[in-house]
Amino acid sequence: MSETTRTRRPRAALLIALPAFGLVALLMLPFVSAPSSRCGNPFGCGSVRNAGESDLTVVAFLADGTERATYAIAPDSRDLLLGVTNEILVPEASCLTVHGGPFWSDRTVVQTAGDPARVPIDHWGARVDLQGGACAG
Known part of the structure; x- marks a missing residue:
């Protein structure tokens, strides 16, 4: 295995993992409770x-x-x-x-x-x- 093949795999994984992590974080954002909220901040809460x-x-x-x-x-x-x-x-x-x-x-x-x-x-x-x-x- 050449040296360039080893360095490309981690980059490719990061190109997939980082946007996927960001998407999951955005989807979870409406359900994360703020400290002052009593209802979990769903759409329309409070x-x-x-x-x-x-x-x-x-x-x-x-x-x-x-x-x-x-x-x-x-x-x-x-x-x-x-x-x-x-x-x-x-x-x-x-x-x-x-x-x-x-x-x-x-x-x-x-x-x-x-x-x-x-x-x-x-x-x-x-x-x-x-x-x-x-x-x-």
């Missing part, structure tokens, strides 16, 4: 996506139950959940559909009549659709 036609009002609370912030999320927008616990305000005579949980597969429907309501959103975040009037189907 955020609310407003899929409805009207603004959402989110109330964020600290661990001791005191209110941290109240903020609005515009239609077709996404925003982070700012509290340790969070609630969506549902105005009177409205229908709120929440797709939450680890894979946003948990569906909750809330219909309000005369009084507004508050619906808790867990730390996984959610896709939320708020409509005026009665819930369809």
Whole structure:
């Protein structure tokens, strides 16, 4: 075996191994948890996506139950959940559909009549659709 054959094999292996390692690292990146995250940072983790036609009002609370912030999320927008616990305000005579949980597969429907309501959103975040009037189907 010549000297040049021995030096080419490690280079060829590096040309395959390094890009493969980089690809695996990129694919794992969304599933690696940041220190401040409680849900492992999957896509949409810790955020609310407003899929409805009207603004959402989110109330964020600290661990001791005191209110941290109240903020609005515009239609077709996404925003982070700012509290340790969070609630969506549902105005009177409205229908709120929440797709939450680890894979946003948990569906909750809330219909309000005369009084507004508050619906808790867990730390996984959610896709939320708020409509005026009665819930369809």
